[in-house]
Structures are given as structure tokens and as C-alpha cells.
Amino acid sequence: MSVQSMKTLTGGRWIETGRWVEVFDPADVRTPAARVPALAASDVEAMFAAAADGFRTWRRTSPLQRARVLFQAAALLRERAADIAAAVTTEMGKTRAEAAGEVEKAADFFEYYAGLAREPYGHLVHDARPGTETHYRREPVGVVLAVTPWNDPVITPARKLAPALAAGNAVVLKPASETPTSALHLARALHDAGLPAGVLGVATGRSKDLSPALLANAGIAAVTFTGSNEVGERLRRAFADRNVRFQGELGGKNATVVLADADLDAAADAVVAAGFGQTGQRCTATSRVLVEHSVHDRFAAILESKAAALAVGPGAEPETQCGPLVSPAQRDSVLADIALAVEQGAAVLLGGDVPAAHPHGCFVNPTILTGVTPGMDVWRHEVFGPVVVLRAVADLDEAIDAVNDSDFGLAAAVFTRDLAAAHRFADEVECGQVAVNTTTSGWDVHQPFGGFRDSGSPFKEQGAEAVRFYTRVKTVAVRHG
Structure with missing residues (x-):
């Protein structure tokens, strides 16, 4: 069986590094089924720099234009559903039906958050000062680091990327080493839909090799993570002193x-x-x-x-x-x-x-x-x-x-x-x-999702609640005359 070699996305370009992470089919692990680039710390630093540039462009892009990109990405996911579902089955082991359902739901995420582009993003509030009109608005937080697990390699990145991008943020995505090809298919759909350069980068490679560069970047505004409690707590502690907001979807029993x-x-x-x-x-x-x-x-x-x-x-x-x-x-x-x-x-x-x-x-x-x-x-x-x-x-x-x-x-x-x-x-x-x-x-x-206790952080995913994590509130008072 031939091994499929895939490129990863950074700064609007698809690149190889000459170093690889092999991906195996869990139904038969004797030979690899695919391979993806193994990035170095310098590659990650360049990805964050591109994300900062991309954010400056994307935040100024009309929310309605952002919505068009997300709608088109959803259409491309459905158009390519058979190939993407096959990748999910190959690298994660899901049944055909489970993999197909995952791709469809990923497309749903992009459609749902594209639809929110026409919803209000702020409110007028009363002001005690004469001749003063005050409102508050939601605006994107900046560059988001999204760390996703192997069990839902398309849905979970989509669950995070869709609201983050709809709100105007840039994202550096670190998919699980076991299942990176699904995330690359997702990134391909967004890239082909017209997402500006740098707004999304996919950091493929072993977590142990990339973690120092991923966590040290000073430009990170928020971290969203799905995975084990052990890793989640390590991430929470790593960002606790840096005023970086953290969202964790962790374990369950x-x-x-x-x-x-x-x-x-x-x-x-x-x-x-x-x-x-x-x-x-x-x-x-x-x-x-x-x-x-x-x-x-x-x-x-x-x-x-x-x-x-x-x-x-x-x-x-x-x-x-x-x-x-x-x-x-x-x-x-x-x-x-x-x-x-x-x-x-x-x-x-x-x-x-x-x-x-x-x-x-x-x-x-x-x-x-x-x-x-x-x-x-x-x-x-x-x-x-x-x-x-x-x-x-x-x-x-x-x-x-x-x-x-x-x-x-x-x-x-x-x-x-x-x-x-x-x-x-x-x-x-x-x-x-x-x-x-x-x-x-x-x-x-569209249903808010997340747990209590050790199952996660206070920030919910999905639905309108998810947008709260990816935005900050700014209050503006304007005195007339």
C-alpha cells in the first residue's frame, strides 16, 4: 500500500519540511498509511507571526464576508465528504457511517456560525451623563491556539475553528499526531474557500517536539483544548500567569x-x-x-x-x-x-x-x-x-x-x-x-456543550455561548456636541 504524503498550511502556503510524522491505520498497524510534515520550532514561530498578520486582515474583514468564506468551506466539505470520511476511517478507525456523520457535522458547524454573522454583536445601554450615548460591542481576542484530540479529528477542530473564525480571530491549530490528515482536509476546505493567508496555520508534528514553541509564543490571546485532564491542567497552569484565557473540554465518566x-x-x-x-x-x-x-x-x-x-x-x-x-x-x-x-x-x-x-x-x-x-x-x-x-x-x-x-x-x-x-x-x-x-x-x-467539575472550564462550546470565549467586550461612550 502506498503512503500518502501531505503538506501542511502556514502563512497561506502548503509546505513540506523533509521531516515526517507517520500515520497508521489502527485496523492494521504493520505499515503507515500516510505521513505529514514534522514541523520544527522555527516553523511554529513563523506560523504565529503569519497568524498575527492574518488577524490584522481578518478582523477588518466584514463579518458578512467572513460568513461567505465559512459557507463556502461548508460546501467544499460536503463536496469532498467521501474523501475526508475515508481519511477519518483510515487514521482513526471509525466506521464508514461514523466518519460520514462527522464530516457532515463539521460542515454544519461552519454553516451555523456563518449564519450568526447577521446577528447583533452589541447593545445600546443607558448612560447617566446628559447627551451621552453608550454601547458595548464584541470584538475578536486575537490569535487563538487550538489543540485538538484524535477521537474526533474533523468535528473537534470544526467546533473550535468555526466560532473563532466567525468572530474574526486567527487560529494556530495543533491536531493530534495520530490523526492529522483529517485536520489538513479541513484546512484545505477553508483555504480553498478564500480564507486569507495566515488566518489559519496547522502545526503538524509530535507534541513533545512542538509544545515549547507552541506554548511560549507571546502573541497567544486564548487557548482552546480538548483532551485529557493531565494535559489540560498542564496547559491551564502554563497560561495562568499570562492573562491568556483558557477553555478546556476534558474527561468524563x-x-x-x-x-x-x-x-x-x-x-x-x-x-x-x-x-x-x-x-x-x-x-x-x-x-x-x-x-x-x-x-x-x-x-x-x-x-x-x-x-x-x-x-x-x-x-x-x-x-x-x-x-x-x-x-x-x-x-x-x-x-x-x-x-x-x-x-x-x-x-x-x-x-x-x-x-x-x-x-x-x-x-x-x-x-x-x-x-x-x-x-x-x-x-x-x-x-x-x-x-x-x-x-x-x-x-x-x-x-x-x-x-x-x-x-x-x-x-x-x-x-x-x-x-x-x-x-x-x-x-x-x-x-x-x-x-x-x-x-x-x-x-x-447549536446546543451549548461542556461539563462541570473536572470535565472542563466554565466556557461552553457550541451554540451562541461559544462566541463568548472567542470575543472580548468593549464599552464605548459618545458625548454629543
Whole structure:
């Protein structure tokens, strides 16, 4: 299989460096599938300088013209959807359907924020001084550093780039080393749509090599990050003394509660979709399932049957429903988490192993663990793989306490026919996203998104709320005469 060589974008030019980062297909990691330029610190410094120049142009560009660029980028993403989805499947392992959905949603982000260009960006306010008219307005913050993960290599950059660019900022994007080609396809669409030179640069290369140059630049106004808590906290501390605003979308340990009056089949379908979709590699995946005691065993049997029916295999195969994990390291981490859970007393109801049919890939079979207690690591720590744990609870009171028994607070769901129980659940769980009779995952582009506690910073992503992070407020008073 030939290895595709891609260029990266800096200062409006597509460049190579002669040094490469290899990208592997997690369905078969024996040979690389693509390679991207490995930038040096000097390349990153030049990218930031170009971004500063690009910002001066872009902030003066009419918001309506910015919107035209974003609309055109959305159209190009849809036009090129098949190729981009294939890249997502190749480097990340998503199924064809998951990859296609990701590209479509990325296009939705650019359309949505392009549409906001015609919305008000400030307000008149009363002034106690005679003959004085006062207003406040929102304006872009400047150059934004966006650091994105491997699990959603098109959606997450789009979620950050669309509002940042719509507001008039420039962006230096650092995609994950495992999945950089998807971000380059996204950058190509924006470049071809007419984005001015320098407004977007893509810093490809190993994080360990680029981090000093990425973090040291004095021109950074804001940092938006999606990824692990460990890296997020390191970034937060790095910028704390520099008056650089920080947005973090971090970990989750999301719970779904199934009450005795629930539609058990519908609840099991939702847990399968949210727990094993994308092979469990998303921040909103259901990983803890709390089932009212009287229906626990019946629900466990239904869930086991549905999960066992999932077709595991390479994402490029049409019948696949659960693809590989992104890398050998991620596969080994998930297997280690399962082994530790068993060592601590959990029982394997389903899976816990690797499929023999794919010896050269990063696969773990869909896994259900029972007998899990709050003292186990698998109850506390984010596994980020196709692993769901079951725990019986006595009633809604215990379920709410169990949901909140976590350092995280991203997403939670409840299945019930009792409207009062549903509203109480929504009121009392400490999560940024709450679902009733639907999955913990699947939030749309116009819906504010983000978690509480260790799941993230106060700044929400998505919807109109996202624009708050990428803008600052200026108040202007004008005295007449």
C-alpha cells in the first residue's frame, strides 16, 4: 500500500519540511498509511507571526464576508465528504457511517456560525451623563491556539475553528499526531474557500517536539483544548500567569440511569449506541450504567444480547459497527483497565478480550462488567474504550448520588416514564449535559456543550455561548456636541 504524503498550511502556503510524522491505520498497524510534515520550532514561530498578520486582515474583514468564506468551506466539505470520511476511517478507525456523520457535522458547524454573522454583536445601554450615548460591542481576542484530540479529528477542530473564525480571530491549530490528515482536509476546505493567508496555520508534528514553541509564543490571546485532564491542567497552569484565557473540554465518566418503569429495550439500545459507538472513544460515551435493582438482571441480559450482536472489524468494511481503538497504546490501556477491574472484583459479562480475526489491529471486543463497586478504579477513571460497567441501585435517590459520585460532570442520562423523576434528575445531577430517554452523546451544533467539575472550564462550546470565549467586550461612550 502506498503512503500518502501531505503538506501542511502556514502563512497561506502548503509546505513540506523533509521531516515526517507517520500515520497508521489502527485496523492494521504493520505499515503507515500516510505521513505529514514534522514541523520544527522555527516553523511554529513563523506560523504565529503569519497568524498575527492574518488577524490584522481578518478582523477588518466584514463579518458578512467572513460568513461567505465559512459557507463556502461548508460546501467544499460536503463536496469532498467521501474523501475526508475515508481519511477519518483510515487514521482513526471509525466506521464508514461514523466518519460520514462527522464530516457532515463539521460542515454544519461552519454553516451555523456563518449564519450568526447577521446577528447583533452589541447593545445600546443607558448612560447617566446628559447627551451621552453608550454601547458595548464584541470584538475578536486575537490569535487563538487550538489543540485538538484524535477521537474526533474533523468535528473537534470544526467546533473550535468555526466560532473563532466567525468572530474574526486567527487560529494556530495543533491536531493530534495520530490523526492529522483529517485536520489538513479541513484546512484545505477553508483555504480553498478564500480564507486569507495566515488566518489559519496547522502545526503538524509530535507534541513533545512542538509544545515549547507552541506554548511560549507571546502573541497567544486564548487557548482552546480538548483532551485529557493531565494535559489540560498542564496547559491551564502554563497560561495562568499570562492573562491568556483558557477553555478546556476534558474527561468524563458519564452515567446512564435505568429506572424500573423504563422501556428497557430502548434504554439498552441507547447504552449500546453511547457506550460502544465510536468504540467508546468519545468524551460523552456512557461508561457507567446504574439500574434499579428490580430490573437489573433483566436489563443486563438485554444489554448483553444487543452488545454481543455488534460486528467488530475494520472501519472501512461496510458491515462493521465497532471499529478499532486508535492505537496499540490505547488498546493496551483499555485491556489493562479491564484486567485491573477483574483483579479488584468485577465480573466480565461480555468481552474483555481481543478478536482473533484481526491480529494486526487495535481491537477490543465490546465489554460489559458487572459487580462493580464505587471503590474500583473502573468506576472512577475514564477508560475511553468499549467498556460499560453495571451497578444495581435501590431507587432514584441512590442513582442520583451515584451519578454525582465522580470527579467528572460532563453528561448523564435517565430512562423513565415518570416526568417528575426526569425533572428531579435534571435538577440534581452535577453535569453540564443531561438527557432524558436518550443517549448521553449526540449534542447538536447549536446546543451549548461542556461539563462541570473536572470535565472542563466554565466556557461552553457550541451554540451562541461559544462566541463568548472567542470575543472580548468593549464599552464605548459618545458625548454629543
